[in-house]
Amino acid sequence: MIRSDYSRVDPKRRANLNYKKKQFATAEFQQQQYEHRLNFYELPPTAEITLEEFETWAINRLKVLSELEACTFRNKTPEETAEYMTGILNKYLPLRSNSSSKSQALQDERRKDHYSHFILRLAFSSTEVLRRRFSRLETMLFKLRWLKDDVFERKDFVKGLNLDWDEVGEEEKKEILDKLMAAGGVKKGDEMDWFKVDWERVPELVEQRKVFVRRGKAFVPQREQMSLVVVEFTKRLDNALELTSRALPRLDEDDRLAPILAHLSQSFTAPDSAYSSSDANIDGLNVITANSIDTLSTHFPLCMQNLHQNLRANSHLKHFGRLQYTLFLKGIGLSLEECIVFWRQSFKLITDDKFNKEYKYNVRHSYGDVGGDANRRGRGYTPYSCQKLLTEPLPGPGQAHGCPYRTFTSDNLVALLQRTGINDWDVLKGVKEDVGKQRYHVACNRVFEHAHKREIKRVKDDGSWSATDLDTIVHPNTYFKRSWLLKHVGEGNVGVVGGGDRMEE
């Protein structure tokens, strides 16, 4: 899809890779026409896209998949998931039906969907764990879209798939019609068409006794088609991923793509989120001073509360903890001057002289006031995202930085959470399970949702916040902003989400 990665492959090796499926067919460098909204992703993309599109599209799709995964982790029902995902999909990966428009925009959406799928396929085919996860989430996404698809367009799409299903002939149908109708819950006046497949292809329909089963064949009503199509989708995707993983080594040769792909697969741990300046500008929040940090710290995520508690207990923090905390404070809108005051007051045990010599510079550096190259100086460092905190080396003795969900032992984590007021047994149990599965950001979001349960319900019920305003938190500064806004909902113009965007940094 990017011209150079094909030209780098020597023709012999390419021929080898094509022995079974045209996974990476010789590029034809042409635009494909997308007749259908749904896609089985059988044909790889062949036209060129820019590096920027490559990365942005992939990140957008990744966001969608991560949100889907978060829904399953939080045991949302299919209906809740569909509702929650509508906003996310419209924002990151919209896909409209043919009837809605005939424009080029429709083709562009489908192209983005098609390409982003294949880019992630490359990024996630390297290990079996990633492949399985990717396949599961893509299947969920496909299902979600299937349900929203126009019935006639869907029929058209299925016709084009050439699935080898035996249609039940008239004679056989007549012979067993009452059984077919009873099993499938088909009533007079409904569509009277059935497929016949090996029962193993529709295990969930068999399990629920929604199909008639005879001599190893399941008789599937027309309307239960989704189940069959979805199984087929997964099966073909699994096979394709297997092939991609074997073709993968040659992609490493492209030094422009490799880092992007590596970064993408890494981001699957916790979706990366760039710090957005809007997190710093919160309506209704007065100018933050060194003295307001103690009060505001109740809105901090556990990683920052932990640093704050350590700082208060020891009147000191080691280097990485200081860096993490300073950047976070900068992110919530604490000015450089106030930040220096904050640290000076907190380090009670040292002299002004020592502070000025050893610590002040670091704070100024973090704010971009000194050091570094001139280009970066305007901003200094960006506040750390969860992704960054989850992938950096673990803290050593006496250090307190990082994400406590990852760095603490289970018992210590529970003790820490209880100190911050989380005592609900179910929540603590859920956190333990999340952490056991290394889903640290899920644990953190679980705690957030519990701590703001009432407020979240309120803004949902009165419709003042959309589902996207409540999507998974993947940045400590988002945690703070959302927490503060939720706890101050209804005070003046507070709670207007997104209102902070007007001030550019």
Added chain:
Amino acid sequence: MPHSISPQSTQTLEADSPPAANPNPDLPSQDMSMSDASSPAAAEEQAKVNLEELFNDEDSDNEFSSSAPQVKFEDELSQPAPLKVSPRSQFSDPEIMRAFYQRLFPFRYLFQWLNHSPLPCNDFAHREFAFTLPNDAYLRYQSFPTADLFRKQCIQMLPSRFEIGPVYSTNPRDRKQLRKASAFRPLTKELVFDIDMTDYDEIRTCCSGASICPKCWAFITMAIKVIDVALREDFGFKHILWVYSGRRGAHAWVCDKRAREMDDQRRRAVAGYLELLKGGDGAKRVNPRRPLHPHLERSLNILKEHFQTTILHEQDPWAEEKSAHLLQLIPDVKLRDALKTKWDSSPSRPSPSKWADIDTLAKSGSLSMKPQQLLEAKQDILLEYTYPRLDAEVSKKLNHLLKSPFVIHPGTGRVCVPIDPREVESFDPFTVPTVVQLLGEIDAWKGQAETEDGKKVQDWEKTSLKPYVDYFRGFVANLLKDEKSGIKREREEGEPMEF
């Protein structure tokens, strides 16, 4: 003695060294602390048997004529000295158990059953066996390259019983040497079902706990009939082995290749398809969609016949105050009140009368709902009292272990014999032979040592175990025949069968 282990303690041991690692496989290994197995006399006897084997070129394996070398089965070649069984012999005595494994247990057919071919292959060699030893230690991940080595370990360790697990991707004994844990995973196993009387305790009135009688055995009979026909007609399975569990239940082993290759999701699907009762005590546990699924419709027709006798007459489930549960299941308030009044005044009415009262009172005007609804409610009640109650968890997992056929039930001493589903009505658990009885039958046998065509009569042929082993042999032969033609078809088509 911090390392001493009391023989009574139950613990899980993993014996990783195969018997072959023992320098002399015929001698019990020295580190096994079973005094009875390491007595010099026993070892000598076994050594002698093996010596004889060298001169014995009798070839009784004519069922699978093949040009390849035949596998020898010691159980047919060796005939240890007769064992005197006294009336006081206990089935758990080591001597009894040793004689059972040496003379009666059909290792040869068990091997063929699990191996699916006359020559040893991974289907057998990578199969997990789990032994329960006389001291209750539980030994998992046992495996054996041949039937003979399997038999040897049984004779050596005298397990009170053993279970059969899945075929693994590598030899279960080597699992710890693998670098990647994922390289050791279960591949295939029979689809299994477990029906146990425990699940019927809330509706069983004749007995409780571990005991059974012919009245409650009828529950198991009904379950076998319903499950067996569904597996055959609906799923198309042909090789279903039903086995008496030795006390108060039955197991099914679905051995078709297609069943063995099912993953957990597919196993869950079949179990779910066959499961009907949901929820705990008190609540209405049967709530099927209408019209009934053809499987339930068929089951209802099978079970109807049993309801009148097995349930209403023999179990009398609604005697006296127990009619409260029946009232709970009547969805019509008016009818329920009328019935309650009637039964309160004559609580001793037997269950068949109470069941009949429902229709009588309904017809005489005490029904406010549609007759069809009452009919459906009555069908649900009938199903609640008759429909099979499976221990479904056993069926859902590929790597679940299940007790082997033909082992001895440690509580009753009875052999876990196969049940022919075509004659399930006449199967009587009380006539199933015990191991002590069988050994006595060998001693009492007065027939010829050889059959008319010159074949040596096997010890099991001298006993009442014979019809069961014969049935099993026929079952295995049918399975192997299908297996063989399946392999041939695969070769011809060039690709494995795809499901």
